[in-house]
Amino acid sequence: MAIFEVPDWAVRLRDERKARLWSQKNMAVRLISAADNRTRNGLPSVESVQRYVRGWENGDHRPSDLYASLYCRVFGLTYKALFGEPPKAGELVQARSSAPTLSDAASLMSWLTSTNTSREALDHITETSLRLAENHTQMPASEALHEVTRLHDQAQGLLRSGRQKLRQTRELYKLDADLLAHASVLLGDLNQDRTAMALGKAALMCAQEAATSEAAAWAAMSKTARWQGMYQESAxxxxxxxxxxxxxxxxxxLASYEARAAGLLGDVHHAREALARAEAAAEALDEPDTGVSVWSFPRPRQALLTISVTTRIGEPEASLRAVAAADAAWQAGLARSPGTWAQIRVGAGIAYLMRGELDGTMNEVTAMLDLAPEFRMATVTRYLDDLAVRLRQRKFRNSRDATELLAGIEEFNASALLANSQEEA
Structure with a gap:
């Protein structure tokens, strides 16, 4: 007697479900939830769909186009990845000798409403993407990256299924452009610059495909290029x-990023000109900045970029004025980003050191060395590296305070690197 062999697609459906620790009933609920409102109203009960799931995983019969599309949405995978190559067009459409019928029209309308990406799926990705962007400064980079990557996978699964309308395709490209740019920034915070640059370029391509704003992609690439020492490209x-x-x-x-890169190049005139453009652009905004989004530029972040430029071009007094502006904004109730706060403390420490006031440096920097490891991102540790180079100057060689502070910086950075390596493992 022949032994029935379960088809590969049925095994994949079962394995993908089990990998997510979902029961067959939970799978049924998720399939129904993935449908748009009109389609969902026509679907059978959870118990009935659960029986379908059991039959599909046993290989008894293949899911219809509707349920295959829902599977792709739920798993965030393409049709090909789950079910193999789709049937060729010639296998679906037979030559006709008569005009289309009412049945043909009904079939087409059913396809248009059931196989295109649902409004709910797009809204879910959009809303979650915006939430993650808004909470950027309040979440550890590794945690935010995990969530952003998950949404990117969902958007890519929908795009690669090829089962959406043109306007939905453009919307998905725009969503993925924003997600890739956000992921690029997060990877830079985790000291993974090479991958960050690759994702920044991918974000730019997606934005161009969607004919939408390219600003976030350029910002991500500018920041990454600066950390890679590519100052001309960053500017x-x-x-x-x-x-x-x-x-x-x-x-x-973006204007501040240009000023920062110009300062690192030693082009003082260019740095000051770009910094002035940044200040003018910030003052021209009608609505207050939330201060916590990945694309926010509130007063403390403006101050941070000002500090990074003015300490580079030898203007410690301007740096300390920027520090005071940031502290005033936080005292007035603006949400405080742990990473921005830590960098401003280091920037203040550098400014005091430039004035020869090591006590001021100790007071500012010691306050941030207890920062939680999950917020010790590369943007903070690299700033501390700059301070450490200055502390090793000959004039501080015999200073006990400088030696103690250097030891504290080394311990801080080592803890950050350890945390990042554990997250990547």
Whole structure:
């Protein structure tokens, strides 16, 4: 007697479900929930769909186009990844000798309503993406990256299924452009610059495909290029993003990125000119900045970029004025980002050191060395590296305070690197 062999697609359906620790009933609930409202109203009960799931996983019969589409949405995978190559067009459409019938029209309408990406799926990705962007400064980078990557996978699964309308395809490209740019920033915070740059470029391509704003992608690439020591490219990326962006906090941020890169190049005139453009762009905003989004540019972040430029071009007094502005904003009730706060404390420490006031440096920097490990991102540790180089100057060589502070910086950075390596494992 022949032994029935379960088809590969049935095994994949079962394995994908089990990998997520879902029961067959839970799978049925998720399939129904993935449908749009109109389609969902026509679906059978959870118990009936659960029986379908059992039959599909046993290989008794293959899911219809509708349920195959819902599976793709739920798993965030393409049709090909789950079910193999789809039937060829010639296998679906037979030659006709007569005009289309009412049945043909009904079939087409059913396909249009059941196989295109649902409004609910797009809204879910959009809303979750916005929430993650808004909570950027309040979440550990590794945790935010995990969530952003999950949403990116969902968007890609829908895009690669090829079962959406043109406008939905453009919307998905726009969503994925934002997600990739956000992921690029997060990877930079985790000291993974090479991957960050690759995702920044991918974000730019998605934005261009969607014919939407490229500003976030240029900002992500500018920041990454700066950390890679590519200061000329960083300035150019920021300038291109500034030119392509509408009035927004991100536009002001891009001008500041250009100023930062110019300062690192030693081009004082260019740095001051770009910094002035950043200040003008920030002052021109009509609505207050939330201060916590990945694309926010509130007063403390403006101050941070000002500090990074002015300490580079030798203006410690301007740096300390920026520190005072940031502290005043927080005292007035603006949400405080742990990473921004830590960097401003280090920037203040550098400014005091430039004035020869090691006591001031000790007071500022010691206050942030207890920062929780999950917030010890690369943007903080690299700033501390700059301070450490300055503390090793000959004039501080015999200072006990400088030696103790260097030891504290080394311990802080080592803890950050350990935390990041454990997250990546």
């Amino acid at each position: 150019e990326f920021a300038r291109r993003g500034f030119k392509s962006s509408a009035p927004s906090p991100l536009r002001a941020m």
